[in-house]
Amino acid sequence: MSVMVRSKINGDDIEFVCQPDETLLDALRDRAGLTGVKEGCGTGDCxxxxxxxxxxxVCSCLVLGAEAEGRSIETVEGMANGDQLHPLQQQFLQHAALQCGICTPGFLIAAKALLDKNPDPSEEQVRYALAGNLCRCTGYDKIVRAVLAAAKQMRKA
Amino acid sequence: MGKDTAFKEREFSAVGTRPLRPDGIDKVTGRARYGADFNMPGQLHGCILRSPHAHASIKNIDTSKAEKLKGVKAVVTRKDFKAKDVDPSLLTVLDNCMAGKTAFYDGHAVAAVAAIDARTAKKALQLIKVEYKVLKHVTDVDEAVKPKAPLINKKCFTKGVDPVPAKASNIAAVSEFGHGDVEQGFSEADIIIERNYKTGQAHQGYIEPHACVASYSPDGSADMWVCTQGHFDFRAQCAGILGMDASKLRVTSSEIGGGFGGKTHLWIEPVTLALSRKANRPVKLVMTRDEVFRASGPASATSIDIKMGVTKDGTITAAHAELRYASGAYEGGWAKLGAMTAFACYDLKNVKTIGYEVLVNRPKTAAYRAPSAPMAAFAVESMMDELAEQVGIKPIDFRLKHVAKEGTRSSYGPVYGPIGIGPTLEAAKNHPHMKAKLKANQSRGMACGFWFNFGGQSCSDLNIEPDGSATITVGTIDVGGARASLALVVAEELGIPYQQVKAVIADTGSLGHNDMTHGSRGTFASSLSAIDSCRQAIQELCKRAAILWDIDPEDIAWEKGEAHAIGKSKGNLPPLSLVNLAQSAEKTGGPISGHSQIVADGAGVSFATHICDVEVDQETGQTKIARYTVIQDAGKAVHPTYVEGQFQGGAAQGIGWALNEEYIYGEDGRLQNPGFLDYRIPVCSDLPMIDTQILEIPNPNHPYGVRGVGETSIVPPLAAVGNAVSAAIGVRMTQVPMSPPRILAALDAAESQ
Incomplete structure (x- = not known):
């Protein structure tokens, strides 16, 4: 029996229908068309x-689609303001903080969550805040630099 | 290739700068389409049933109940791949993608289903009844070579030995390299050390699982959308397995979420295509992470015996290695690469390596970044440190004393041209990291590494667009920034701004065959082809200017994006820009383009030296990397930021391999840790910043001096970390990963002695 879900996604009122056992990750990708949200493991590890x-x-693979009812969701697709990239997106580009780019949407969201709480993190704080996101290409060096640079840019703004 | 590819000194304007990558915005906004992001109308959901046994005969597969389930549109087993259709050279590839009479490892595919949705497909898998007869298995490489080990392939008669053995064994092939007389060399030695080194089985760990959409049409043609490092090879192999003409299969590569060699092999693609053919509908199949670990291809687990002899004054007199590489149930040539690379950094008088390719009940070994080299380097570079200590010479000086240089005959045969191992060692010696004082609880290690680099087939199109911009179309996949590098090369060659060049990866229907992105060949080979295409286009542009000016094309030179009249006409005619020429193309002969097809020879070999500082907690056995530096010869660095990225990424993977990553098998032959929680790759808080130093020793066989850069950086870390850890705990570590339990065990063993 399908479930009708009404939620706010990136500021828009979105309705979708999903199976009761369907993850929010699958619902976002397959029902709402937001394929910027990536599946690397399906078990909350990556x-x-x-x-x-x-x-x-949150890891959307660990949440059910039905749990999004009445709630507000932000994904990578909602980070830029029109053609104005978010400072994190700008700095990820500037610092070449992505190679293949599959982990990038998750890193951007996790980094934004950090900077929303802590606008001036140390390198160590950045490293621990991003420890739940796996990147296999970069060795994290350029990602950490990009997040620190974005934090600086946002503090000046 | 019959074209002038010799390196010439030049001043660069675009190459060597660091512009933003052209595919960047799509990748930071979520728009880029990866393997799992593509969908077709009417598409079905594909799923694969996998063997729970490490080794078992498949007596019978009953799919009748699954086929009757509502919503199931196709079930395939090995029977759906008709033997008469399959190219014999691809039989083992097929056998790995879909088992025949035997399941060779935990995770081996035995059947597949396509259904209207995931739920139905998964339910159908449970309805398939497979009758197995469980056989004895062997997963350990040293156990597998023992005479009484369970035999994996009754037809496996060791290749590379004369005469061919009469009895089958798990040793698929033997390969030997070297020169001189090692026995004589050992007789001249004052000190001889023999040691066994082991490396665990590591997975590439790309974050994007394999994904594929196949659409087989009733007219016998098909389309495939897939994340791959080589769509032309995927086309040839899928077509060869399904009995299709390659030209009837069009393969489009998606953006690729990491590969590191793991996406150079087929895993799910022929199965997806067979499901689509049977169901007569498009089918999408995406691996779970559990499937990626159990059923795609990790690197070999190895066991390596090294024996080296040295005189009291520190001269190596002989070096000998026997290298056993587990290759899964199919031969793959992995031990051979280990035997070739082991001693490649050094100039040795007497050297011999023997590689043994060993079959085990594990997933088929696949390429993993400089495949087979890191394990051999772990053994050799650990031994180099031990020898240096024995003769009382600093590890870096001991290596410099034996370093290979231009004219050295390599341990695998060829004589080296200009190479960078000496310069990377000199740079390491002079690096601030090497000179920095260690903190009280820290130790330092270093190690060197080598990789061949490949060239191979490439072709490209360079189209001058009507607005005077340029599009370079290549067929070698961009795995991490190649489009930026190629756009830089085209901008350099045409003399136009980087922003006016667009780099595109063609599908298999739009360009001739291109080899896959492996062996660090992508930027080297594609740029060689792109330069050639540009030069063809420039010739054409000069002809068009000659028509407009009504002068001899010989009197025209191409400079900074413009045609200049030279010779007699000089000074009277203002230059014609690319825009002028593009806009008048219709009057001068139509669209302007250049095309190139080459076999890129002369990929320059690559060397690196790494320095690593560690802190080891002797209570817990936990190792922390305190500082890490990569020094590597890149040849000319086309986009230095992405070269640094390759250095850093390879180092991080090597550090993971050194400290944590390993396939763990139970007594039952089943993989115990098929997930990122238990197969732990380095996370952000595990690592420090990774410093890089790019050396640019020109490759003599590339007009700009470009070498491959992608792989060598994973070769030294196992030994660099190993040497640092060994120094920290005062015990020689001979096995990676050096996980906390192994370090504690090594400390306990040393204490009890």
Whole structure:
């Protein structure tokens, strides 16, 4: 028996129908068409499916689609403001903080969650805040630099 | 290739700069389409049933109940791949993608289903009844070579030995390399050390699982959308397995979410295509992470015996290695690569390596970044440190004393041209990291590494667009920034701004065959072809200018994106820009383009030296990497930021391999840790910043001096970390990963002695 779900996704009122056992990750990708949310493991270990759910950073593979009823979701697709990239997106490009780019949406969301709480993190704080997101290409060096640079840019703004 | 590819000194304007990558915005906004992001109308959901046994005969597969389930549109087993259709050279590839009479490892595919949705497909898998007869298995490489080990393939008669053995064994092939007389060399040695080194089985760990959409049409043609490192090879192999003409299968590569060699092999693709053919509908199949670990291809687990002799004054007199590489149930040539690379950094008088390719009941070994080299380097570079200590020479000086240089005959045969191992060692010696004082609880290690680099078939199109911009179309996959590098090369060659070049990866219907992105060949080979295409286009542009000016094309030179009249006409005619020429193309002969097809020879070999500082907690056995530096010869660095990225990424993977990553098998032959929680790759808080130093020793066989850069960086870390850890705990570590339990065990063993 399918479930009708009404939620706010990236500021828009979105309705979708999903199976009761369907993950929010699958619902976002297959029902709402938001394929920027990636599946790397399906078990909450890699962070590629990171989203904000009512302001909390979660792995969408560990949440059911039905649980999104009446709640607010932010994904990578909602980060830029029109053609104005979010400072994190700008700095990820500037620092070449992505190679293949599959983990990038999750990193951007997790980094935004960090900077929303802590606008001036240390390198160590960045490293621990992003420890739930796996990247296999970069060795994290350029990702950490990009997040620190974005934090600086946002503090000046 | 019959074209002038010799390196020439030049001033670069675009190459060597660091612009933003052209595919970047799509990748930070979620728009880029990866393997699992593509869908077709009417598409079915594909799923694969896998063997729970490490080794079992398949007596019978009953699919009748699954076929009757509502919503199931196709079930395939090995029977659906008709033997008469399959190219014999691809039989083992098929056998790995879909088992025949035997399941060779935990995770081996035995049947597949396509259904209207995931739920139905999964339900159908449970309705398939497979009758197995469980056989004895062997997963350990040293156990597998024992005479009484369970035999994996009754037809496996060791290749590379004369005469061919009469008895089958698990040793699929033997390969030997070297020169001189090692016995004589050992007789001249004052000190001889022999040691066994072991490396665990590591997976590439790309974050994107394999994904594929196949659409087989009733007219016998088909389309495939897939994440791959080589769509032309995937086309040839899928077509060869399904009995299709390659030209009837069009393969489009998606953006690729990491590969590191793992996406150079087929896993799910022929199965997806067979499901689509049977169901007569498009089918999408995406691996779960559990399937990626159990049923795609990790690197070999190895066991390596090294024996080296040295005189008291520190001269190596002989080096000998026997390298056993587990290859899964199918031969793959992995031990051979280990035997070739082992001593490649050094100039040795007497050297011999013997590689044994060993069959085991594990997933088929696949390429993993500089395949087979890191394990051999772990053994050799650990031994180099031990020898240096024995003769009282600093590890870096001991290596410099034996370093290979231009003219050295390599341990695997060829004589080296200009190479970078000496310069990377000199740079390491002078690096601030090497000179920095260690903190009280820290130790330092270093190690070197080598990789061949490949060239191979490439072709490209360079189209001058009507607005005067340029599009370079290549067929070698971009795995991590190649489009930026190629756009830089085209901008350099045409003399136009980087922003006016677009780099595109063609599908298999739009360009001739291109080899896959492996062996660090992508930027080297594609740029060689792109330069050639540009030069063809420039010739054409000069002809068009000659028509407009009504002068001899010989009197025209191409400079900074413009045609200049030279010779007699000089000074009277203002230059014609690319825009001028593009806009007048209709009057001068139509669209302007250049095309190139080459076999890129002369990929320059690559060397690196790494320095690593560690802190080992002797209570818990936990190792922390305190500082890490990569020094590597890149040849000319086309886009230095992405070269650094390759250095850093390879180092991080090597550190993971050194400290944590390993396939763990139970007594039952089943993989115990098929997930990122238990197969733990380095996370952000595990690593420090990774410093890089790019050396640019030109490759003499590339007009700009470009070498491959992608792989060598994973070769030294196992030994660099190993040497640092060994120094920290005062015990020689001979096995990676050096996980906390292994370090504690090594400390306990040392204490009890």
């Amino acid at each position: 962070g590629a499916c990171s989203i904000m759910l009512d302001g909390a950073l």
